[in-house]
Amino acid sequence: MLLLPKLDHHSEIPMYVQLYDYLKNEIVAGRIPEQSRVPSVRKLADFLGISTTPVELAYNQLVAEGFLVSRPRSGYVVHSLPDPYGKLGSGGPPFAKVRRSPLRDEKEFAYDFHLSKNDFSHFPFQIWRRLYNESLKEEQKQLLFYGDPQGEAGLRQEIAAYLYQFRGVKSAPDQIVIGAEQHQLLSILSLLLREHSLRIGVENPGYPLLPSTFRQHGYEVVPISLAEDGIQIGELYESGVRIVSVTPSHQFPRGMIMPIAKRLQLLEWANDVNGFIIEDDYDGEFRYHGRPIPSLQGLVPSSRVVYLGGFSQVLAPALCIHYLVLPESLIDWYDQLYDQTLFEQASSRLHQRTLQLFMERGYLGKHVRKMRNLYRKKHDVLIRSIQEHFREKAEIIGRDAGFHLLLRVNSPYSEKELLQLARGAGIRISSATYTWLHSPVQERKEFLLGFGGIEIDRIEEGIKRLKEVWFDGNDGS
Amino acid sequence: MLLLPKLDHHSEIPMYVQLYDYLKNEIVAGRIPEQSRVPSVRKLADFLGISTTPVELAYNQLVAEGFLVSRPRSGYVVHSLPDPYGKLGSGGPPFAKVRRSPLRDEKEFAYDFHLSKNDFSHFPFQIWRRLYNESLKEEQKQLLFYGDPQGEAGLRQEIAAYLYQFRGVKSAPDQIVIGAEQHQLLSILSLLLREHSLRIGVENPGYPLLPSTFRQHGYEVVPISLAEDGIQIGELYESGVRIVSVTPSHQFPRGMIMPIAKRLQLLEWANDVNGFIIEDDYDGEFRYHGRPIPSLQGLVPSSRVVYLGGFSQVLAPALCIHYLVLPESLIDWYDQLYDQTLFEQASSRLHQRTLQLFMERGYLGKHVRKMRNLYRKKHDVLIRSIQEHFREKAEIIGRDAGFHLLLRVNSPYSEKELLQLARGAGIRISSATYTWLHSPVQERKEFLLGFGGIEIDRIEEGIKRLKEVWFDGNDGS
Numbered sequence: 001m002l003l004l005p006k007l008d009h010h011s012e013i014p015m016y017v018q019l020y021d022y023l024k025n026e027i028v029a030g031r032i033p034e035q036s037r038v039p040s041v042r043k044l045a046d047f048l049g050i051s052t053t054p055v056e057l058a059y060n061q062l063v064a065e066g067f068l069v070s071r072p073r074s075g076y077v078v079h080s081l082p083d084p085y086g087k088l089g090s091g092g093p094p095f096a097k098v099r100r101s102p103l104r105d106e107k108e109f110a111y112d113f114h115l116s117k118n119d120f121s122h123f124p125f126q127i128w129r130r131l132y133n134e135s136l137k138e139e140q141k142q143l144l145f146y147g148d149p150q151g152e153a154g155l156r157q158e159i160a161a162y163l164y165q166f167r168g169v170k171s172a173p174d175q176i177v178i179g180a181e182q183h184q185l186l187s188i189l190s191l192l193l194r195e196h197s198l199r200i201g202v203e204n205p206g207y208p209l210l211p212s213t214f215r216q217h218g219y220e221v222v223p224i225s226l227a228e229d230g231i232q233i234g235e236l237y238e239s240g241v242r243i244v245s246v247t248p249s250h251q252f253p254r255g256m257i258m259p260i261a262k263r264l265q266l267l268e269w270a271n272d273v274n275g276f277i278i279e280d281d282y283d284g285e286f287r288y289h290g291r292p293i294p295s296l297q298g299l300v301p302s303s304r305v306v307y308l309g310g311f312s313q314v315l316a317p318a319l320c321i322h323y324l325v326l327p328e329s330l331i332d333w334y335d336q337l338y339d340q341t342l343f344e345q346a347s348s349r350l351h352q353r354t355l356q357l358f359m360e361r362g363y364l365g366k367h368v369r370k371m372r373n374l375y376r377k378k379h380d381v382l383i384r385s386i387q388e389h390f391r392e393k394a395e396i397i398g399r400d401a402g403f404h405l406l407l408r409v410n411s412p413y414s415e416k417e418l419l420q421l422a423r424g425a426g427i428r429i430s431s432a433t434y435t436w437l438h439s440p441v442q443e444r445k446e447f448l449l450g451f452g453g454i455e456i457d458r459i460e461e462g463i464k465r466l467k468e469v470w471f472d473g474n475d476g477s
Numbered sequence: 478m479l480l481l482p483k484l485d486h487h488s489e490i491p492m493y494v495q496l497y498d499y500l501k502n503e504i505v506a507g508r509i510p511e512q513s514r515v516p517s518v519r520k521l522a523d524f525l526g527i528s529t530t531p532v533e534l535a536y537n538q539l540v541a542e543g544f545l546v547s548r549p550r551s552g553y554v555v556h557s558l559p560d561p562y563g564k565l566g567s568g569g570p571p572f573a574k575v576r577r578s579p580l581r582d583e584k585e586f587a588y589d590f591h592l593s594k595n596d597f598s599h600f601p602f603q604i605w606r607r608l609y610n611e612s613l614k615e616e617q618k619q620l621l622f623y624g625d626p627q628g629e630a631g632l633r634q635e636i637a638a639y640l641y642q643f644r645g646v647k648s649a650p651d652q653i654v655i656g657a658e659q660h661q662l663l664s665i666l667s668l669l670l671r672e673h674s675l676r677i678g679v680e681n682p683g684y685p686l687l688p689s690t691f692r693q694h695g696y697e698v699v700p701i702s703l704a705e706d707g708i709q710i711g712e713l714y715e716s717g718v719r720i721v722s723v724t725p726s727h728q729f730p731r732g733m734i735m736p737i738a739k740r741l742q743l744l745e746w747a748n749d750v751n752g753f754i755i756e757d758d759y760d761g762e763f764r765y766h767g768r769p770i771p772s773l774q775g776l777v778p779s780s781r782v783v784y785l786g787g788f789s790q791v792l793a794p795a796l797c798i799h800y801l802v803l804p805e806s807l808i809d810w811y812d813q814l815y816d817q818t819l820f821e822q823a824s825s826r827l828h829q830r831t832l833q834l835f836m837e838r839g840y841l842g843k844h845v846r847k848m849r850n851l852y853r854k855k856h857d858v859l860i861r862s863i864q865e866h867f868r869e870k871a872e873i874i875g876r877d878a879g880f881h882l883l884l885r886v887n888s889p890y891s892e893k894e895l896l897q898l899a900r901g902a903g904i905r906i907s908s909a910t911y912t913w914l915h916s917p918v919q920e921r922k923e924f925l926l927g928f929g930g931i932e933i934d935r936i937e938e939g940i941k942r943l944k945e946v947w948f949d950g951n952d953g954s
Contacts, residue, residue: 017768061767064877066706066736081738100651100808103626103815120618129610136606141597144793145930149580174577180657180797183820187664191693212818216668218695229543259543261558290538291494316621318826320657320797331577338580341689346657346823349795400541453622 003032003039007048016054020061027067027078034080038068110426111462115404116313117453119374123316127363128354135353147349149338151178151323155352158359159323166368167284168294169307171325177334180320180346182310183213189306189324190217192333193243193276201241203231205435207252207280210245223437226251230258233265242275249284249293253406253435253448255398263296270304276327280308283402285368288376290400303327311355313403313452314368321347321355375403378451378459385463393471403452406432409445411470418445421469427462480509480516484525493531497538504544504555511557515545587903588939592881593790594930596851600793604840605831612830624826626815628655628800632829635836636800643845644761645771646784648802654811657797657823659787660690666783666801667694669810670720670753678718680708682912684729684757687722700914703728707735710742719752726761726770730883730912730925732875740773747781753804757785760879762845765853767877780804788832790880790929791845798824798832852880855928855936862940870948880929883909886922888947895922898946904939 005022007015026032038044041059045052059076062068068076135143150156156173163169179185190213193200202211204223211221222239225232231246246266248258258266270277279296287293297307310322326334358364379399386396386407397406407429411418415431422429432446451459482499484492503509515521518536522529536553539545545553612620627633633650640646656662667690670677679688681700688698699716702709708723723743725735735743747754756773764770774784787799803811835841856876863873863884874883884906888895892908899906909923928936 020768057767064734064767065770066734066738066740079736079738081741100812102630103812117622120621121615123615123618123621125613125615125618129613132609132613133606136602136609138598138600138602141600141602144597144600144795145594146794153579180661180823180825181821183818184657184661184664184823209819213820216694216818257541257543259556261543261556263543264558290534290541291497293542317623317821318621320823320825335577335580341660341693342686343660343690344658344794346661346797348657348797348825348828350828351825 003044003047005048007050014054015050016057016061019048019054019058023058023062024065024067027062027081032078034078036078037074038076038078040075107428109428111458111465112428112454113449113451113462114428114453115430115448115450117403117450118313118316119371119378119452120316122367122370122374124358124363124367128358131357132350132354134357135350143349143353146344147352149343149345150334151176151345151347152349152352152356155356155359156323158356162359162364163295163307163309163325164298165365166292167281167309168298169325170298170301171307175326175328175331177324177326178345178347178352179322179324180348182209182308182322184346185308185322185324186210186213187217188334188337189278189308190214190219191337192326192330194218195333196276197242199241199243201231201236201239201244202437203246203251204437205253205432206245206437207247207282208434208437210278210280211437221437226254226256228256230256230262231266233262233269236266236269237273242273243278244269244275245278245280246296247280247282248296249281250287250401251398252280252282253398253404253432255401255405257293257401258296263299266296267300267304276304276306278306278308282309283313284309285314286372286375286403287401288372288379297325303329306330314364314371315355319351319355321351375452378454378456379405381456381459382449382451382463385460389460389464389467393467397446404448404450407447407449409447409470411445413470415443415445418447418470422447422466425465425469427466427469429466480521480524482525484527491531492527493534493538496525496531496535500535500539501542501544504539504558509555511555513555514551515553515555517552584905586905588935588942589905589931590926590928590939591905591930592907592925592927594880594927595790595793596848596855596929597793599844599847599851601835601840601844605835608834609827609831611834612827620826620830623821624829626820626822627811628653628822628824629826629829629833632833632836633800635833639836639841640772640784640786640802641775642842643769644758644786645775646802647775647778648784652803652805652808654801654803655822655824655829656799656801657825659686659785659799661823662785662799662801663687663690664694665811665814666755666785667691667696668814669803669807671695672810673753674719676718676720678708678713678716678721679914680723680728681914682730682909683722683914684724684759685911685914687755687757688914698914703731703733705733707733707739708743710739710746713743713746714750719750720755721746721752722755722757723773724757724759725773726758727764727878728875729757729759730875730881730909732878732882734770734878735773740776743773744777744781753781753783755783755785759786760790761786762791763849763852763880764878765849765856774802780806783807791841791848792832796828796832798828852929855931855933856882858933858936859926859928859940862937866937866941866944870944874923881925881927884924884926886924886947888922890947892920892922895924895947899943902942902946904943904946906943 005019007018041052041055045055059068063070066079069079071077156176159176160171160173198218199220199222200214201222201224204225215221222241224235230251236244248263281295284292297305304327307325311319383399393410395408397408399405419431429447429449432448482496484495518529518532522532536545540547543556546556548554633653636653637648637650675695676697676699677691678699678701681702692698699718701712701716707728713721758772761769774782781804784802788796860876870887872885874885876882896908906924906926909925
């Protein structure tokens with residue numbers, strides 16, 4: 001066996017690594033046969049004219065990885081590799097050439113009626129940076145470690161106080177479970193409720209993330225129709241489900257408010273069937289004419305409501321902070337789930353601490369009030385623009401709250417054609433079809449128009465253009 | 478009906494809110510009967526000596542919430558509430574008094590051999606703050622919105638390059654899936670592999686999060702024993718599973734390295750059974766004598782290895798950035814899962830961007846090298862201290878890598894007693910029993926000692942105290 005490594009004494013790669021690489025390649029290629037003995041450390045060092053240290057280090061590494069075996073008295077022997085790289089192939093290119101289009105449409109639109117975009121020009125950049133810097137300091141370096149899996153106690157306390165003040169939610173900090181995003185919190189919830197029932201009723205149409213997450217966890221999802229004032233209670237009783245998810249403050253996507261009488265009926269239903277209500281309050285802070293509608297959770301001292309909220313709409317999605325408010329009866333289940341799994345908190349402690357400071361010092365309340373005024377103006381301009389330009393050609397469904405409304409259009413074009421025309425004119429809107437659990441037989445031509453992200457002085461122009469491409473055959477060309 | 482609200486003209490609460498609260502309470506209490514008509518806006522305003530605006534706003538709010546109904550010509554009528562608050566109770570205290578002990582032991586220890594704590598005194602606080610501030614700017618405010626559900630493309634590119642350089646992993650950025658923490662990524666993985674098989678083999682003993690997560694998704698978990706050099710390949714064939722999870726670079730918790738021959742056997746097994754290997758490389762960067770062991774994933778151009786890594790050990794858990802490297806054959810499944818669920822990315826875009834800058838500018842490589850040196854010193858002091866103080870009374874299992882070793886103790890005390898003695902002396906260590914899928918019949922008295930978080934000059938003292946309380950009956954009192 002002739003070992004003739006090309007060693008570069010001036011390379012940045014240490015000598016022992018060069019030697020290790022060379023020997024490994026020779027073994028893999030079969031040029032140093034199995035079971036053969038390699039020269040002793042001293043011999044190879046002499047032969048190569050280098051010190052013994054790099055040779056020893058290289059041999060040690062090859063032993064650690066299993067290429068060589070160290071045998072007392074006989075030195076280092078090449079280990080037999082079962083069916084060496086021959087059959088499986090060796091190496092391959094450093095980077096595979098996997099490429100596909102991104103999961104989400106990244107196109108820029110001149111008129112962006114994105115369903116859930118926020119207006120970030122009023123985000124408190126400076127305050128947030130300052131509070132983040134205050135949180136990430138050497139003196140509190142333990143904040144870099146794993147925290148409370150349920151979420152930081154200080155933040156949970158702030159959330160409980162905030163929810164009471166802004167949403168009428170009654171909770172203790174220990175009922176609050178923080179998470180990074182909804183899919184993850186809904187996964188946890190579906191695990192907590194599994195012992196209770198494996199069927200869940202959902203509003204149809206409604207927000208699809210919840211049913212798809214519960215389905216992933218083996219639930220049967222039962223669509224429940226909507227009446228003018230929210231979910232059909234009679235149908236709910238008939239369905240036999242014992243868990244239901246609702247959006248009582250602002251139904252998604254149709255925007256109705258569940259009146260107090262129906263709320264009480266729903267709570268009675270939960271009592272009657274020994275069931276649970278999931279209240280998804282995704283944008284409850286944002287009501288534009290009149291006060292926010294208080295939560296269902298705080299209406300009666302009920303142990304049957306799971307409340308779901310987050311800071312994506314109120315502040316920004318990129319902070320990745322959402323939460324559940326569990327009824328007391330589910331807290332023991334949560335503790336058990338933790339004991340079985342030992343998961344970690346997914347929402348960054350640094351952001352949790354920053355948000356806590358942001359709330360403690362009263363910035364959040366101020367921010368919500370400011371944004372509510374801003375979104376109200378946009379909302380009003382959008383409504384006015386639609387009325388002015390579309391007149392009887394379209395109907396507005398759901399208003400006065402949240403970040404979107406639904407536009408039902410009377411048009412001979414198909415839904416697909418209408419979407420293409422809008423897209424062609426640089427207008428982002430989306431079809432509401434995906435909110436139906438079973439696509440309705442008849443095409444509805446209902447579109448979701450968000451008004452949070454678009455600049456206020458683009459709204460009317462966008463609506464005017466939309467009406468033109470849809471009705472005046474004016475495609476802008 | 479006599480309406481006598483106490484209105485405070487000097488209160489911070491707006492007049493219409495005071496009036497709304499009063500009317501709502503009267504309705505709920507039944508003092509304004511169902512179906513009765515309330516005074517017209519003008520009449521009530523005159524009666525109370527206020528303008529009509531607050532009365533109108535209060536009525537509108539009560540209509541929105543469903544307490545009043547507006548009837549043409551007959552004015553506002555009180556809606557009938559089904560079984561009003563009577564049966565369900567009304568209100569309740571603002572904060573329930575739910576209290577329980579936190580999920581995790583928060584005790585401070587004088588000698589903290591925590592299993593996975595990092596040394597944060599060398600965290601690059603200033604650089605991280607600077608890069609975070611650079612990421613969160615008005616000019617790039619769109620970073621506050623939802624990003625790529627798979628993780629930011631720029632960070633995925635950096636991770637692909639890093640993994641190739643540091644771990645020999647061969648991947649394209651599109652194979653990388655970013656997430657906030659392991660439980661969530663393992664949940665996604667278990668959904669991706671479900672069509673393939675609902676049985677998974679795991680190392681026994683091993684890291685319990687993986688089997689518990691797969692069990693939550695309906696998998697049968699099959700424990701596979703360890704030989705001296707890693708998982709038993711024969712047993713793996715016999716088990717009939719087609720998915721297996723391994724920690725080849727540094728077995729958890731026993732610390733052995735899987736030699737090249739066994740790695741090739743394992744890859745052959747995956748070929749033979751048309752299976753998948755999950756390579757959990759939780760601390761692969763940290764090897765203290767010799768070079769890091771290259772990943773299994775990069776060994777051959779195989780489409781059968783899922784690689785799992787993260788930045789908790791390398792940087793800090795609080796950043797909440799982990800990742801999967803999917804083989805090409807699973808990418809379509811991932812896209813399908815996304816289409817079905819429309820989940821959002823759980824790891825904050827702000828931290829993803831900060832990390833991307835941190836990597837682009839070469840800070841990560843430097844940090845890893847620095848920390849490797851630091852942890853090597855701690856590792857060496859721990860080994861030396863144990864050898865010196867325990868001598869033949871204990872055996873060290875697994876060394877030269879990661880953040881922990883396993884200490885097997887010869888003692889007449891039970892494991893529980895040994896843990897209590899340690900705790901009493903202010904020493905945090907943990908039993909390795911929880912790493913076994915089925916508790917072994919005989920008590921093993923094996924303890925996990927982490928050395929990452931403890932200050933270097935506390936190590937020897939801690940080990941000395943541990944030996945004293947365990948063997949010399951010296952409980953420090």
